[in-house]
Amino acid sequence: xxxxxxxxxxFMAAPGPRNTxxxxxxxxxxxxxxxxxxxxxxxxGTIAFITGIYGDxxxxxxxxxxxxxxxxxxxxxxxxxxxxxLRFLACLLFGILTAIVTMAxxxxxxxxxxxxxxxxxxxxxxxxxxxxxxxEIKPLNGPNLALVGLGAAASYLLVGMxxxxxxxxxxxxxxxxxxxxxxxxxxxxxxxxLLLMLGKYEYVTRTLKxxxxxxxxxxxxxxGAGAVVGIALFSRxxxxxxxxxxxxxxxxxxxxxxxxxxxxxxWKEVLESAVIRGKMHVLRTQNVLPDGFDSGVALALALxxxxxxxxxxxxxxxxxxxx
Numbered sequence: 005x006x007x008x009x010x011x012x013x014x015f016m017a018a019p020g021p022r023n024t025x026x027x028x029x030x031x032x033x034x035x036x037x038x039x040x041x042x043x044x045x046x047x048x049g050t051i052a053f054i055t056g057i058y059g060d061x062x063x064x065x066x067x068x069x070x071x072x073x074x075x076x077x078x079x080x081x082x083x084x085x086x087x088x089x090l091r092f093l094a095c096l097l098f099g100i101l102t103a104i105v106t107m108a109x110x111x112x113x114x115x116x117x118x119x120x121x122x123x124x125x126x127x128x129x130x131x132x133x134x135x136x137x138x139x140e141i142k143p144l145n146g147p148n149l150a151l152v153g154l155g156a157a158a159s160y161l162l163v164g165m166x167x168x169x170x171x172x173x174x175x176x177x178x179x180x181x182x183x184x185x186x187x188x189x190x191x192x193x194x195x196x197x198l199l200l201m202l203g204k205y206e207y208v209t210r211t212l213k214x215x216x217x218x219x220x221x222x223x224x225x226x227x228g229a230g231a232v233v234g235i236a237l238f239s240r241x242x243x244x245x246x247x248x249x250x251x252x253x254x255x256x257x258x259x260x261x262x263x264x265x266x267x268x269x270x271w272k273e274v275l276e277s278a279v280i281r282g283k284m285h286v287l288r289t290q291n292v293l294p295d296g297f298d299s300g301v302a303l304a305l306a307l308x309x310x311x312x313x314x315x316x317x318x319x320x321x322x323x324x325x326x327x
Contacts (some may be wrong), residue, residue, distance in 0.1 A: 034099020128311025155259020181230025
């Protein structure tokens, strides 16, 4: 009689890419998600949605459940791994981390020196994503259109909120972690932006600069615990909503992306800014129209079209794979 599977066998049996090609494709999708996550106001959840892995991502997060925890506490590592979608998450997270490590400084440079061009690209990405995700609203009737409008209004107001002064207590840091991580799996809503809106962007990032100081470590631990609890609970709520009221949920998510266009409009006028960790951060802006049509505007429009084309290509590749 064959014994229990080894750790390697359990890992390979878990849901995930079946061959090298699928692994590379999943890594590339993670790379796109990571690239989106480091842009303020842009969500990696949007990329997950348009590349066809949004449901798989939610299911993978949900796989870390009570049974997984019980087997882990009994030191049944193979059994714990067999219950999770660890292979799927490993490829995806590797892509996300690759993007963050390799693209963060580049994106920061581009956003500081070529903001209109970069925002134009992402405006095109999100605008096309609205169409791709919106096609999943079936039936496209009055109630669902009303939910699209409700989601758009909520997102529009949310991305326009000014960061506020908030407490630095550990329970509130825990809450910030829960909210920020949940936003990262919502299309159109950036977790980093919500952290800034909650007034804790500078506070949390400052602790990461010296993580081994005890006080900083406690803050990071509280934030991380909040993130784990938040994504574990919210992924289950989101899964339930998608299973029970799929069209209504997708309608609201589509509305979120429509409202998020306010954040990524390329031409802005700065109304309020502040120095955070020695760098100037914009707190409040106002969308404006470009001053006439010149080569800069033409380049911005071209990049917007390029963003639309990227989404269409990704959507067709994902649709072809599904068929």
